[in-house]
Amino acid sequence: MHMNDRLAHLLVRLYPRPWRARYGAELEALLQTGRGGLRTSANVVWSAFHEHVFPTPGLKIEQSRFQSWCVRAPWAMFGLAPLLLLAAAYFVAGFILWSGWKIFLPGTNTPFVPIDGPANFYFQVGRLIYFSAPILIGWAIGLVAGRQRLKAVWPAVGWILIALIGGTAQVRASRTAVLSGVGHVRMGFALGPSVHGIPDGLFHALVILTFTVLPYLIWRLQKTHFVSS
Amino acid sequence: MCENYVMRSTRSVVAVKYDSGTGYYSDPPLLVLASLASGPKHGHAMIEDIASLCGTRLGPGTLYGAIARLEQQGWIEPLPPEERRRPYRITAKGARVLRAKLTTLRQFTKAGLQRLEALCI
Numbered sequence: 322m323h324m325n326d327r328l329a330h331l332l333v334r335l336y337p338r339p340w341r342a343r344y345g346a347e348l349e350a351l352l353q354t355g356r357g358g359l360r361t362s363a364n365v366v367w368s369a370f371h372e373h374v375f376p377t378p379g380l381k382i383e384q385s386r387f388q389s390w391c392v393r394a395p396w397a398m399f400g401l402a403p404l405l406l407l408a409a410a411y412f413v414a415g416f417i418l419w420s421g422w423k424i425f426l427p428g429t430n431t432p433f434v435p436i437d438g439p440a441n442f443y444f445q446v447g448r449l450i451y452f453s454a455p456i457l458i459g460w461a462i463g464l465v466a467g468r469q470r471l472k473a474v475w476p477a478v479g480w481i482l483i484a485l486i487g488g489t490a491q492v493r494a495s496r497t498a499v500l501s502g503v504g505h506v507r508m509g510f511a512l513g514p515s516v517h518g519i520p521d522g523l524f525h526a527l528v529i530l531t532f533t534v535l536p537y538l539i540w541r542l543q544k545t546h547f548v549s550s
Numbered sequence: 551m552c553e554n555y556v557m558r559s560t561r562s563v564v565a566v567k568y569d570s571g572t573g574y575y576s577d578p579p580l581l582v583l584a585s586l587a588s589g590p591k592h593g594h595a596m597i598e599d600i601a602s603l604c605g606t607r608l609g610p611g612t613l614y615g616a617i618a619r620l621e622q623q624g625w626i627e628p629l630p631p632e633e634r635r636r637p638y639r640i641t642a643k644g645a646r647v648l649r650a651k652l653t654t655l656r657q658f659t660k661a662g663l664q665r666l667e668a669l670c671i
Contacts, residue, residue, distance in 0.1 A: 340618065344617070346634060347593060347631075347634070347635065347636050348614045349634075350593075351592075351594055351610050352610055355593075355594055355597065355610060360609065361609060364609025364610060364611040364612060365610055365611040366611075368609070368611025368612055371615065372615065372618075377615075377619050377622055378619075378622060379622035379623075380618070
């Protein structure tokens with residue numbers, strides 16, 4: 322059975338623009354006339370992802386506005402932008418906590434109480450955003466740095482900032498903190514108590530840093546190995 | 551019809567993978583070169599030819615990953631498109647590379663089989 326034309330078009334759109342400009346039409350025609358199915362789709366998705374991470378050498382890379390920003394203002398791309406993204410993610414997570422508290426736990430003084438059912442799911446979404454945001458943003462920094470073939474200085478600044486913020490961030494909530502009693506959620510940053518001589522926040526920051534930098538380091542090592550072989 | 555799908559990196563054209571379970575051979579760039587050694591072909595024809603050649607069915611993404619890298623290395627070249635399909639042919643440089651790789655592979659196979667015979671299992 323052949324692949325649906327629309328699906329074939331969408332799958333080809335997953336490839337980077339320079340690659341698509343050269344091979345997109347051919348691949349789309351092949352997908353439309355060849356075998357369809359989940360395996361074929363998965364194969365194309367994986368190959369498109371691979372092409373993003375390891376672009377074909379020699380293909381003309383367009384100097385997009387994004388790439389231009391990476392070169393002209395790396396401080397903005399790897400310092401400011403990740404911070405803004407993290408702030409946005411924390412805002413969304415905080416809003417979910419606050420709204421869930423208001424909707425599901427109107428009588429309690431804190432939203433940090435055991436809870437079941439859909440309410441628990443709602444809060445877990447917020448937790449997921451809160452805890453995964455630093456890691457995902459760190460991976461995005463590595464992906465951009467790898468694709469743009471930039472030196473690791475500015476990405477390292479971004480990683481350290483994100484790890485420190487992610488590791489030391491603390492969420493506090495109280496209904497009595499403000500006079501209106503509508504509930505108050507705020508964020509603070511603290512290193513926290515020391516465990517084995519290392520402040521808790523710093524330990525968390527190191528864990529986040531390890532998780533975020535690891536894929537980039539593996540990619541660099543693989544690249545070095547490939548070049549040397 | 552063979553159902554072995556290859557979904558792997560085509561970045562390293564020297565990387566070779568043997569599947570011990572099914573015995574199929576998977577090195578997409580080398581398979582593409584070998585397929586084009588019998589004449590120019592477009593993508594679909596290459597997939598079918600490779601499947602009949604060694605039992606490996608390349609996924610479309612894997613095939614075009616290999617084609618892109620081989621073309622950038624100058625080992626294959628595109629011909630004028632036929633409707634929406636574009637045939638490719640192996641270049642002289644590509645043929646030299648293919649010959650060298652297959653020679654190495656033959657020596658490797660020969661030595662490996664001799665060792666296996668000596669093992670007598």
